[in-house]
Amino acid sequence: MSDRPTTPLLDQIARPADMKGLSDAQLVQLAHELRQETISAVSTTGGHLGAGLGVIELTVALHAVFNTPRDKLIWDVSHQSYPHKILTERRDRIRTLRTKGGLSGFTKRSESPYDPFGAAHSSTSISAALGFSVARDLGGVVPEGLGEAIAVIGDGAMSAGMAFEAMNNAGHLDKRMIVILNDNEMSIAPPVGALSSYLSRLYAEEPFQELKAVAKGAASLLPEPFREGAKRAKDMLKGMAVGGTMFESLGFSYIGPIDGHDLDQLLPVLRTVKARARGPILIHVLTKKGKGYAPAETARDKGHATAKFDMVTGEQKKAPSNAPSYTGVFGDELVKLAAKDDKICAVTAAMPDGTGLSLMAERYPSRCFDVGIAEQHGVTFAAALAAGGMKPFCAMYSTFLQRGYDQVVHDVAIQRLPVRFAIDRAGLVGADGATHAGSFDIGFMSNLPGMVVMAAADEAELVHMVHTAAAHDAGPIAFRYPRGEGEGVEMPEEPQLLEIGKGRMIQTGKRVALLSFGTRLGETRKAAEALSTKGITPTIADARFAKPLDREMILNLVADHEALITIEEGAVGGFGSHVAQLLADEGVFDAGFKFRSMVLPDTFIDQASPKDMYETAAMNAPQIEAKVLEVLGVASIGEKRA
Numbered sequence: 062m063s064d065r066p067t068t069p070l071l072d073q074i075a076r077p078a079d080m081k082g083l084s085d086a087q088l089v090q091l092a093h094e095l096r097q098e099t100i101s102a103v104s105t106t107g108g109h110l111g112a113g114l115g116v117i118e119l120t121v122a123l124h125a126v127f128n129t130p131r132d133k134l135i136w137d138v139s140h141q142s143y144p145h146k147i148l149t150e151r152r153d154r155i156r157t158l159r160t161k162g163g164l165s166g167f168t169k170r171s172e173s174p175y176d177p178f179g180a181a182h183s184s185t186s187i188s189a190a191l192g193f194s195v196a197r198d199l200g201g202v203v204p205e206g207l208g209e210a211i212a213v214i215g216d217g218a219m220s221a222g223m224a225f226e227a228m229n230n231a232g233h234l235d236k237r238m239i240v241i242l243n244d245n246e247m248s249i250a251p252p253v254g255a256l257s258s259y260l261s262r263l264y265a266e267e268p269f270q271e272l273k274a275v276a277k278g279a280a281s282l283l284p285e286p287f288r289e290g291a292k293r294a295k296d297m298l299k300g301m302a303v304g305g306t307m308f309e310s311l312g313f314s315y316i317g318p319i320d321g322h323d324l325d326q327l328l329p330v331l332r333t334v335k336a337r338a339r340g341p342i343l344i345h346v347l348t349k350k351g352k353g354y355a356p357a358e359t360a361r362d363k364g365h366a367t368a369k370f371d372m373v374t375g376e377q378k379k380a381p382s383n384a385p386s387y388t389g390v391f392g393d394e395l396v397k398l399a400a401k402d403d404k405i406c407a408v409t410a411a412m413p414d415g416t417g418l419s420l421m422a423e424r425y426p427s428r429c430f431d432v433g434i435a436e437q438h439g440v441t442f443a444a445a446l447a448a449g450g451m452k453p454f455c456a457m458y459s460t461f462l463q464r465g466y467d468q469v470v471h472d473v474a475i476q477r478l479p480v481r482f483a484i485d486r487a488g489l490v491g492a493d494g495a496t497h498a499g500s501f502d503i504g505f506m507s508n509l510p511g512m513v514v515m516a517a518a519d520e521a522e523l524v525h526m527v528h529t530a531a532a533h534d535a536g537p538i539a540f541r542y543p544r545g546e547g548e549g550v551e552m553p554e555e556p557q558l559l560e561i562g563k564g565r566m567i568q569t570g571k572r573v574a575l576l577s578f579g580t581r582l583g584e585t586r587k588a589a590e591a592l593s594t595k596g597i598t599p600t601i602a603d604a605r606f607a608k609p610l611d612r613e614m615i616l617n618l619v620a621d622h623e624a625l626i627t628i629e630e631g632a633v634g635g636f637g638s639h640v641a642q643l644l645a646d647e648g649v650f651d652a653g654f655k656f657r658s659m660v661l662p663d664t665f666i667d668q669a670s671p672k673d674m675y676e677t678a679a680m681n682a683p684q685i686e687a688k689v690l691e692v693l694g695v696a697s698i699g700e701k702r703a
């Protein structure tokens with residue numbers, strides 16, 4: 062195809078083994094072609110662009126020097142792994158990235174032996190590399206063998222507690238392993254915090270200059286093949302000789318910082334490390350997010366995540382939106398509340414844009430906290446803000462809140478602190494796939510004593526819930542809402558304060574009641590319309606609350622109908638399970654009442670469009686309709702047609 066770049070050298074490389082005969086000059090050429098191919102592929106798929114472009118040279122150097130898949134190369138988050146995928150037998154499918162049946166946008170063990178450890182949530186790579194190195198030394202057996210263990214971790218991901226827990230352990234175990242700190246001075250947003258300033262100082266102050274003499278002497282000890290890169294190796298040894306970096310205090314040898322776009326630096330340093338390293342070693346590499354593609358380099362987020370785009374202009378091809386996004390509605394309402402109440406504050410874990418808090422950060426910077434990729438800390442920090450008389454909103458994606466769960470239980474719920482959890486990306490999220498699905502929060506929040514759990518059925522409901530949460534000082538409260546745009550409903554002029562634990566009736570019908578929790582309400586309405594053509598008019602109710610349940614409304618629905626069906630965008634153990642528990646406790650089933658609960662299936666659903674994923678989950682309107690027909694004992698649509 063004409064928009065494909067010309068890549069004569071890359072065309073000869075199906076796997077890293079094919080790179081072994083290439084000269085250093087050819088590797089430079091290969092990196093150039095790999096960059097063009099990555100840009101071209103992402104222009105057709107959308108996805109993570111900037112991070113991959115920042116590690117092109119690093120990817121080439123690592124695969125040239127090490128022997129994957131025997132050597133375990135572990136990409137942190139792994140949103141930067143597209144170039145790695147191109148070099149590891151997946152180039153032919155690279156334009157299927159993030160689509161149904163295509164390549165995952167992250168590393169995935171089931172996808173390739175070159176992906177020894179899957180990721181998508183950050184800061185797991187050092188733990189994983191340490192595990193592989195210990196398994197190797199204990200004689201673990203895997204089909205590809207166990208060689209080096211190499212983690213590549215960004216400066217953003219390095220700010221998380223897990224990375225430090227792993228380094229602490231690695232320094233103690235003193236196993237040979239390599240951590241490459243890919244420092245591009247960016248997270249999704251500019252990185253925050255003391256670590257970020259520390260890393261900047263490491264290279265800004267050039268602290269190693271005075272040890273040049275030591276390095277000079279040491280370089281001559283290098284074995285012959287590495288002489289060629291002696292100058293770079295000298296720099297490395299300078300770092301090793303100096304001591305005094307935080308990483309060394311943790312038991313790592315520290316090398317760097319080196320230019321991560323210069324193969325003349327990367328190759329000799331990696332070769333020397335491979336030849337000589339003992340114990341854990343950290344190589345500090347400086348890169349530029351979005352490197353080599355001007356529209357990414359100059360974008361506010363350095364091309365972190367992009368829609369499909371025009372390769373020449375960089376212009377993104379986004380479908381026009383008809384309704385405001387849930388995220389935007391939350392952000393706007395929060396700012397309105399913050400204007401009126403100076404106790405309102407907000408916490409995000411490195412996602413000010415993604416969670417809609419950018420506006421709050423701009424208007425009320427002293428009350429909006431980006432804590433870095435540190436969900437655990439963020440939750441406990443919010444708990445203490447609440448204990449200190451503030452009204453914190455802890456805005457996190459459902460999937461990332463998982464990481465702060467003990468803190469939700471131990472610091473928030475047990476102490477009954479009024480933290481307001483704004484849970485974004487609830488339910489299935491699309492192209493990011495199973496790792497990012499917000500499947501479990503209804504379950505893991507609703508089972509906590511004293512936690513109030515709401516789900517917005519549409520953007521107007523979300524407005525009410527943000528205000529209800531702000532006014533709720535009695536204990537913790539959570540509200541969830543999905544990714545993407547709302548239903549296009551009319552927005553309320555005045556927000557309502559919802560009565561805690563009360564649902565609302567949508568339509569009154571006969572025989573069967575559909576009780577929706579969250580945005581499946583739209584599909585439920587569609588199903589009801591289809592059913593009405595078959596002479597069935599279901600009752601529809603919006604539960605609003607999974608905790609506390611609206612006992613009265615639910616028991617009335619039971620009393621007035623033959624059957625009740627719950628539907629929610631979450632895994633088993635959530636809203637429907639609580640309703641089932643209520644009905645069991647009330648003895649409703651003793652009399653043979655018909656109850657069904659539609660939840661996400663007990664599988665991890667791979668990436669596709671959200672609609673498609675809900676189809677796989679059997680939770681779209683036709684499946685709701687089929688469920689009604691089944692529970693009422695009416696022949697299913699399929700059988701009727703047959």
Ligand SMILES: Cc1ncc(C[n+]2csc(CCOP(=O)(O)OP(=O)(O)O)c2C)c(N)n1
Nearest residue numbers: 112181182183215216217218247248249411
């Ligand atoms: C636990 C967790 N929280 C939040 C995210 C969302 N997230 C994805 S990439 C990213 C930034 C990572 O920054 P960095 O490690 O510096 O890598 P870069 O993108 O700059 O290459 C964030 C916050 C995540 N993947 N995992």
